[in-house]
Amino acid sequence: MIRFEHVNKRYPERGEALKDLSFELAAGEMAFLTGHSGAGKSTLLKLIGLIERPTRGQVVVDGRSIGDLPRRRIPFHRRRIGMIFQDHRLLNDRTVYDNVALPLAITGMPNRDIGRRVRAALDQVGLLAFERAHPVALSGGEQQRVGIARAIVGRPPIILADEPTGNLDPELASEIYDLFERFHEVGVTLMIATHDQERISRMAYRILRLHQGRLIADSGNW
Numbered sequence: 001m002i003r004f005e006h007v008n009k010r011y012p013e014r015g016e017a018l019k020d021l022s023f024e025l026a027a028g029e030m031a032f033l034t035g036h037s038g039a040g041k042s043t044l045l046k047l048i049g050l051i052e053r054p055t056r057g058q059v060v061v062d063g064r065s066i067g068d069l070p071r072r073r074i075p076f077h078r079r080r081i082g083m084i085f086q087d088h089r090l091l092n093d094r095t096v097y098d099n100v101a102l103p104l105a106i107t108g109m110p111n112r113d114i115g116r117r118v119r120a121a122l123d124q125v126g127l128l129a130f131e132r133a134h135p136v137a138l139s140g141g142e143q144q145r146v147g148i149a150r151a152i153v154g155r156p157p158i159i160l161a162d163e164p165t166g167n168l169d170p171e172l173a174s175e176i177y178d179l180f181e182r183f184h185e186v187g188v189t190l191m192i193a194t195h196d197q198e199r200i201s202r203m204a205y206r207i208l209r210l211h212q213g214r215l216i217a218d219s220g221n222w
């Protein structure tokens, strides 16, 4: 589903963020990505989402090398990926409904279909009652779940999460990880970047560990 082949990423002003990175994530697999701050976790996720492009090597998603994907194909590629960020990046002047509807609205989907999809996504994250609320009126955990609803509303086969629970207390974080496991159970491919060592060792999924841009451990290959 996702394959890195000898990938390097160099930021002109900072040097190499990823070095000779190779791994493969199978369809339906759930994996954690960990490592110190600055190890390259966000960069790796950005390469999959085509927010950044590799300097060398290939990133293959769904059997297609995305490095040379024409600009006009990028929106279609991104629609297959739900991205979740630590700071959830919600629009505070829009309702919860509008925030979740946004990725569908820009595809030109009819409003009736959008309504059905948005309510299904909000139901999955347990926020159906909040569709008219504004994000500021919600708790941190609820806001994060709105961000998750927005990521899944297009039913992407891949979910990438970058420190999705960094600002949440352990109980709220557990709720978010329960959700990820539910997505995993229905066949979504997930990669979750986190510093939360205690949780990832307890949850017993594959762990990819970066250190200074190199993959230094991969429990899937042990």
Ligand SMILES: Nc1ncnc2c1ncn2[C@@H]1O[C@H](COP(=O)(O)OP(=O)(O)OP(=O)(O)O)[C@@H](O)[C@H]1O
Binding pocket: 011, 012, 013, 014, 016, 017, 035, 036, 037, 038, 039, 040, 041, 042, 043, 044
């Ligand atoms: N847009 C950018 N421009 C220049 N350098 C960058 C950019 N993004 C990341 N870097 C650099 O690349 C390296 C890897 O950063 P990255 O954000 O991928 O690490 P990370 O493991 O996600 O860190 P954290 O856990 O702190 O989020 C760091 O040295 C960082 O300063």
